[in-house]
Amino acid sequence: MTQGAGLGSAAGTGTLRDFRVPAYVHDVPANVQPTDPDVPPPGAGNPEDLSDGYTPTERDLPVINQGDTVQVEAAQPAPTGDEGLGPLYVVGDVHGYLDELLAALREQGLIDAEGNWAAGTARLWFLGDFTDRGPDGIGVIDLVMRLSAEAAAAGGYCKALMGNHELLLLGAKRFGDTPVNSGAGTATFQAAWLLNGGQKADMDRLQDVHLQWMSRLDAIEIEDDHLLTHSDTTAYLDYGDSIEAVNDTVRETLTRNDADECWDLFRKFTKRFAFKDEESGPGAVRQLLDVFGGSRIVHGHSPIPYLLGEVGGEDGDSEDGRPPVEGPHVYANGLAIAMDGGVTMAGKLLVQQLPMDI
Secondary structure (H helix, E strand, O other): OOHHHHHHHHHOOOOHHHHOOOHHHOOOOOOOOOOOOOOOOOOOOOHHHOOOOOOOOHHHOOOOOHHHOEEOOOOOOOOOOOOOOOOEEEEOOOOOOHHHHHHHHHHOOOEOOOOOEOOOOOEEEEOOOOOOOOOOHHHHHHHHHHHHHHHHHOOOEEEEEOOHHHHHHHHHHHHOOOOEEOOOOEEOHHHHHHHOOOOHHHHHHOOHHHHHHHHOOEOEEEEOOEEEEOOOOOHHHHHOOOHHHHHHHHHHHHHHOOHHHHHHHHHHHOOOOOOOOOOOHHHHHHHHHHHHOOOEEEEOOOOHHHHOOOOEOOOOOEOOOOOOOOOOEEEOOOOEEEOOOOHHHOOOOOEEEEOOOO
16 A cells, blocks of 8 residues: 555646646656546547547537537525435535635535534535645545535535546555556556646545545435436446446455556546537436436536537636636536536536536
């Protein structure tokens, strides 16, 4: 469990500007083999000609007209359920932006001014990706762990899903420079972690309690007829034909501690954009809903600016002058809700109450 401890000297600590630019927008160093679908291969062209695991660079982004997308306002508070539980909220990708997370949770009345749980019997789900790229990933994990205990004591709950960056950080700590079979040459978790925003401060502060917490997270869950996942991919189907089976398989894979198996799990969790195509997207969502249940999928992982074909500028506006993302993105014929507001690119960290009035 100590093999990745030497990563700190290589990672560095970025400026605020560096934190705001996702690793997959930068060119890959010539001496490092790209290992994560978050990192585009050098010279990549039209993303439509590549696999569904490919994340486009800024110049390759497809443009979707504003009229082709749906941005909706939050619904009115949901009534208390039969079991006495309160309204349901979901949180998109945080990526180490602790201050932004605290502000978003306060705005929704979920925590008080001191950062303590203030929502009584409310239910709160984080959709994964707590670390990397931003300045305080471990602080984010500590907050979620603490809120989980406080919410439970108040009769509600705060839970979290496994994101690909949790798998990446676990792999970097457990396996370090151990070569893995990437299918595209030699790769290591350490190199992938660094390429995708790994922060020295996070690795230095990573403790066994954090590793245990991350390794036990569920991969997929259902709440109030909403299927909750981290990634917008159908790869969850590779791990079982029920929610319980998928979660058990993911945990068992991590328990076996096999570098190649964990790499394959990480690689599949990085796939994205399965629901984006107007023709095939709704069918891909239905594949998951038919197997796991629910009437709508709610996911993080793919930043909404990329789903819209927009990349926010430093002033918060998109390059073509359109307003920045202000809420979740509903697409795939209303079957999918994207929750990653693009906080790593000066976007918004989203906390949304469900159901939405669609």
